[in-house]
Amino acid sequence: MTYKLQFAELLPYWDVLLHGLIFTIVLTIVSTIGGIAVGTAGAAARTFGPKWLDPIVAAYVEIIRNTPFIVQLFFIFFGLPAAGVKLSETAAAFLAMVVNLGAYSTEIIRAGIEAVPKGHLEAAESLAMTRMQILRHVVLKQAFQKIYPALASQIIIVMLGSAVVSQISAEDLTYAANYIQSRNFRAFEVYLVVALLYLLLAIAARAVLRGIGRVIFPKA
Amino acid sequence: MFARRRISPAATRPGLGLGLGLTAAVIAAAVALTAVTARADALAGITKAKVIKVAVPQDFAPFGSAGADLKPQGYDIDMANVIARELGVKAEIIAVTSANRIPYLQTKKADLVISSLGKNAEREKVIDFTVAYAPFFSGVYGTKAIEAAKVEDLAGKTIGATRGSIEEQELSKSVPTSTVVKRYEDNNATIAAFVSGQVDLIATGNTVAAAIAEKSTARPPVLKFVVKDSPCYIGLNKDEPALLAKVNEIIAKAKSSGELEKLSQKWLKASLPAGF
Numbered sequence: 001m002t003y004k005l006q007f008a009e010l011l012p013y014w015d016v017l018l019h020g021l022i023f024t025i026v027l028t029i030v031s032t033i034g035g036i037a038v039g040t041a042g043a044a045a046r047t048f049g050p051k052w053l054d055p056i057v058a059a060y061v062e063i064i065r066n067t068p069f070i071v072q073l074f075f076i077f078f079g080l081p082a083a084g085v086k087l088s089e090t091a092a093a094f095l096a097m098v099v100n101l102g103a104y105s106t107e108i109i110r111a112g113i114e115a116v117p118k119g120h121l122e123a124a125e126s127l128a129m130t131r132m133q134i135l136r137h138v139v140l141k142q143a144f145q146k147i148y149p150a151l152a153s154q155i156i157i158v159m160l161g162s163a164v165v166s167q168i169s170a171e172d173l174t175y176a177a178n179y180i181q182s183r184n185f186r187a188f189e190v191y192l193v194v195a196l197l198y199l200l201l202a203i204a205a206r207a208v209l210r211g212i213g214r215v216i217f218p219k220a
Numbered sequence: 221m222f223a224r225r226r227i228s229p230a231a232t233r234p235g236l237g238l239g240l241g242l243t244a245a246v247i248a249a250a251v252a253l254t255a256v257t258a259r260a261d262a263l264a265g266i267t268k269a270k271v272i273k274v275a276v277p278q279d280f281a282p283f284g285s286a287g288a289d290l291k292p293q294g295y296d297i298d299m300a301n302v303i304a305r306e307l308g309v310k311a312e313i314i315a316v317t318s319a320n321r322i323p324y325l326q327t328k329k330a331d332l333v334i335s336s337l338g339k340n341a342e343r344e345k346v347i348d349f350t351v352a353y354a355p356f357f358s359g360v361y362g363t364k365a366i367e368a369a370k371v372e373d374l375a376g377k378t379i380g381a382t383r384g385s386i387e388e389q390e391l392s393k394s395v396p397t398s399t400v401v402k403r404y405e406d407n408n409a410t411i412a413a414f415v416s417g418q419v420d421l422i423a424t425g426n427t428v429a430a431a432i433a434e435k436s437t438a439r440p441p442v443l444k445f446v447v448k449d450s451p452c453y454i455g456l457n458k459d460e461p462a463l464l465a466k467v468n469e470i471i472a473k474a475k476s477s478g479e480l481e482k483l484s485q486k487w488l489k490a491s492l493p494a495g496f
Contacts, residue, residue, distance in 0.1 A: 074412075077416075077418065078412045078413070078416045078418070079416075081416040081417045081418060082416065086417060086418070089402065089418070166405075167404075167405050167409065168404075168409070168413075169380070169402040169403055169404050169409075169413070175403075178383060178403075178405070179383065179403065182383050182384030182388075182389075182403075183389075
């Protein structure tokens with residue numbers, strides 16, 4: 001074993017790596033915002049919405065949580081055009097990420113909602129608060145505070161899982177790694193560097209999420 | 221090669237007299253000579269035995285693969301039968317892999333290798349090649365409506381290719397800056413991108429394009445231009461001028477009679493490229 005590490009071989013491709021890194025970061029931010037919005041709507045629909053909506057949301061959650069992400073992605077990118085819905089690989093990547101995180105966060109947020117003591121709801125109702133007021137000030141605020149760490153973990157999992165979007169030629173960090181590897185055949189160096197970048201991304205994301213948590217929930 | 225190997229151990233063995241060494245050398249030379257004579261007579265041998273042994277690919281559709289009846293079928297098998305027919309002998313088809321197709325020839329288990337064999341300098345050192353008998357190239361394919369006769373015409377267009385493939389690397393170097401190259405993980409993803417309409421242009425091998433044309437009649441890929449040409453040749457042992465000349469003659473005849481064109485249409489779903 002006399003493999004000589006040659007990280008200099010990666011230098012000509014720094015712009016490819018940077019481009020991929022930015023794509024992964026933007027993809028994560030957008031899908032986090034979209035996914036939590038979908039998850040909040042889904043959780044609220046399941047707990048407070050009309051009865052007929054519950055099985056629909058439940059079906060969405062179960063289908064997404066029980067199928068591989070890559071299959072969902074391929075279905076959106078390669079499958080949907082047959083039904084007349086043609087999305088670019090970037091749009092397909094964003095959509096798949098939002099749909100995926102939406103399903104997981106629906107369940108996480110629902111758990112938070114169900115952990116809100118019944119007495120709080122009764123107190124709010126006796127104060128003549130409207131449904132939306134109760135949802136916003138009493139339920140969701142407490143729910144988010146309780147499930148925030150779980151949600152943050154899920155966001156990191158989704159970010160790391162986003163590596164899969166390289167398979168439909170979306171130009172994320174993993175795509176950059178595969179591209180460089182197909183050019184200079186320095187698999188060891190390329191994937192080592194990219195693994196480190198993902199690690200740094202995950203650490204940074206955790207720090208950012210913790211900071212956001214401190215601002216939103218000052219007492220926690 | 222073989223003759224030299226036979227001489228050297230005897231000649232270098234210590235304790236052997238000069239006479240004995242000479243005798244050994246003479247015998248070895250004689251053996252080598254007979255071998256050469258026998259080899260030069262390969263064509264005569266084939267006609268006498270009324271059988272020609274042809275190595276064909278077992279796992280490389282559409283050139284050669286197992287059909288529904290598990291018998292080898294493909295362009296190469298049909299080509300072998302054409303040659304056998306022209307020689308007036310029976311073809312004995314031997315299915316080989318790409319790794320062992322040349323050893324089959326060298327060990328005389330096959331008279332000819334018709335196995336989508338490309339020509340290169342290393343192979344030319346060990347075996348001889350006939351003229352090209354089948355087109356094999358990677359090119360830019362697209363839907364009928366798209367006009368692209370050369371690489372410059374790709375300006376502003378999006379083209380899909382399999383990352384790391386020869387055609388992808390060639391195109392990445394030569395396409396205009398306004399061309400978007402979508403790189404997919406493997407051939408299947410590239411095919412899926414084209415068939416599903418995600419891209420209207422792809423760069424791929426002519427055999428892959430043939431496979432798409434066969435399965436997706438809605439969007440048959442049409443050749444726009446060739447990116448890299450490496451046609452297939454028939455391989456045979458060195459020092460077989462009679463056999464080489466005869467096979468070349470048969471290929472030329474098949475080309476002019478339109479038989480090769482028919483094979484191309486049948487297996488590659490396309491006409492022979494211009495100038496083939």
